[in-house]
Amino acid sequence: MKINIDKPKISELGVLLDLWRGQYDYHHGLDAEYYVANSLVLDKKFRVYLEKAINKNDPFILAAYEGGKLVGFITFEISKADYFDTKIKRYGEVIELFVDKAYRGKGIGKKLMRATEDFFKSKSISYIKLQCSTFNKKAIGFYQHLSYINRQVFMFKRIVSEMTSEYVVDLYMDLEGQGVKIWLDGGWGVDALLGKQTRPHEDVDIVIQKKNLGKLRKFLEERGYHDVERPDTKPHNFVLGDDEGHLFDIHVIVIDSKGDGIYGPPEKGEKYPADSLTGKGTISGQAVRCISAKRMVEFHTGYDPRETDYKDVAALCKKFGIKLPKVYVHFKKKQEKR
Numbered sequence: 001m002k003i004n005i006d007k008p009k010i011s012e013l014g015v016l017l018d019l020w021r022g023q024y025d026y027h028h029g030l031d032a033e034y035y036v037a038n039s040l041v042l043d044k045k046f047r048v049y050l051e052k053a054i055n056k057n058d059p060f061i062l063a064a065y066e067g068g069k070l071v072g073f074i075t076f077e078i079s080k081a082d083y084f085d086t087k088i089k090r091y092g093e094v095i096e097l098f099v100d101k102a103y104r105g106k107g108i109g110k111k112l113m114r115a116t117e118d119f120f121k122s123k124s125i126s127y128i129k130l131q132c133s134t135f136n137k138k139a140i141g142f143y144q145h146l147s148y149i150n151r152q153v154f155m156f157k158r159i160v161s162e163m164t165s166e167y168v169v170d171l172y173m174d175l176e177g178q179g180v181k182i183w184l185d186g187g188w189g190v191d192a193l194l195g196k197q198t199r200p201h202e203d204v205d206i207v208i209q210k211k212n213l214g215k216l217r218k219f220l221e222e223r224g225y226h227d228v229e230r231p232d233t234k235p236h237n238f239v240l241g242d243d244e245g246h247l248f249d250i251h252v253i254v255i256d257s258k259g260d261g262i263y264g265p266p267e268k269g270e271k272y273p274a275d276s277l278t279g280k281g282t283i284s285g286q287a288v289r290c291i292s293a294k295r296m297v298e299f300h301t302g303y304d305p306r307e308t309d310y311k312d313v314a315a316l317c318k319k320f321g322i323k324l325p326k327v328y329v330h331f332k333k334k335q336e337k338r
């Protein structure tokens with residue numbers, strides 16, 4: 001079958017978007033810590049990216065057609081680096097290259113690369129740069145086969161994997177500034193009540209009224225947050241996360257005439273009782289709203305608690321003069337024996 005390389009048409013945006021989703025799935029599958037997963041937000045961004053590429057050559061784009069069917073694409077641009085220590089200042093850069101899975105191994109990737117190289121040659125550009133995940137062994141082999149050599153290695157080390165107090169306070173204050181009231185629940189809620197951070201927290205649990213959800217979503221989405229699918233995701237309890245691993249566990253309530261925060265379908269009877277929404281605490285000296293101590297202890301029962309739950313509950317009981325719930329007594333005994 002004959003393979004043609006040509007600039008795609010705007011009417012082919014849908015096909016390109018489908019391929020793009022394949023590119024995201026593929027990379028997310030290689031390294032989920034680094035590459036984002038598919039989402040509607042990304043679809044929107046890539047649509048804009050493609051429209052600019054097709055209409056304005058920014059970046060340049062070429063597509064591969066087999067028997068008239070669009071089965072792969074490449075995007076590229078002319079780049080400049082201004083490092084003191086490198087000789088190569090102006091180079092062509094390949095940004096995205098993707099061939100539909102069913103059409104790989106037929107010389108299509110090579111044709112897209114060759115067409116791109118020809119373009120750069122016609123602009124008197126002597127070098128081409130590209131980046132590739134170290135986990136993408138297949139693509140590395142492909143590029144090496146086409147005589148690309150490794151010149152630099154990107155290195156990453158994760159140094160913060162927690163929601164720091166500064167981060168939580170900044171977001172809390174920004175939300176307050178926009179008139180969005182939240183209550184801290186979970187680990188940060190406990191630490192707010194205790195007035196000090198007792199352990200690192202991977203996420204922040206918040207309680208919010210349904211009427212403010214739109215504002216919260218907009219606020220977080222502008223900061224790069226998106227839905228993180230969980231097996232137990234529900235409209236009243238879901239997680240939004242960003243690409244650096246920050247997570248918001250969101251609990252949505254509707255406050256009824258008695259002041260109780262109805263949590264989920266009313267017929268299920270789950271709620272944040274009115275007095276649970278009266279807690280006050282501090283994080284790094286900043287006053288914050290949180291779940292009240294008595295209810296926080298109560299919410300830590302009704303399931304199989306872990307050692308960290310015991311530490312939280314024991315500290316709350318001590319500070320607020322609350323009786324340790326029965327489910328935690330064996331932790332206390334175990335601790336006393338040590």
Ligand SMILES: CC(C)(COP(=O)(O)OP(=O)(O)OC[C@H]1O[C@@H](n2cnc3c(N)ncnc32)[C@H](O)[C@@H]1OP(=O)(O)O)[C@@H](O)C(=O)NCCC(=O)NCCS
Nearest residue numbers: 097098099104105106107108109110132138139141142145
């Ligand atoms: C990487 C990719 C673009 C290659 O496209 P392709 O159409 O399958 O590759 P081709 O059929 O054009 O291969 C061209 C040549 O490279 C060789 N080759 C391909 N993969 C190779 C590998 N892992 N090791 C060594 N040689 C390889 C082929 O044997 C072929 O050899 P030839 O020149 O003797 O014919 C394609 O596999 C793909 O889309 N992968 C998923 C997305 C991706 O990784 N993109 C790159 C992101 S950095």
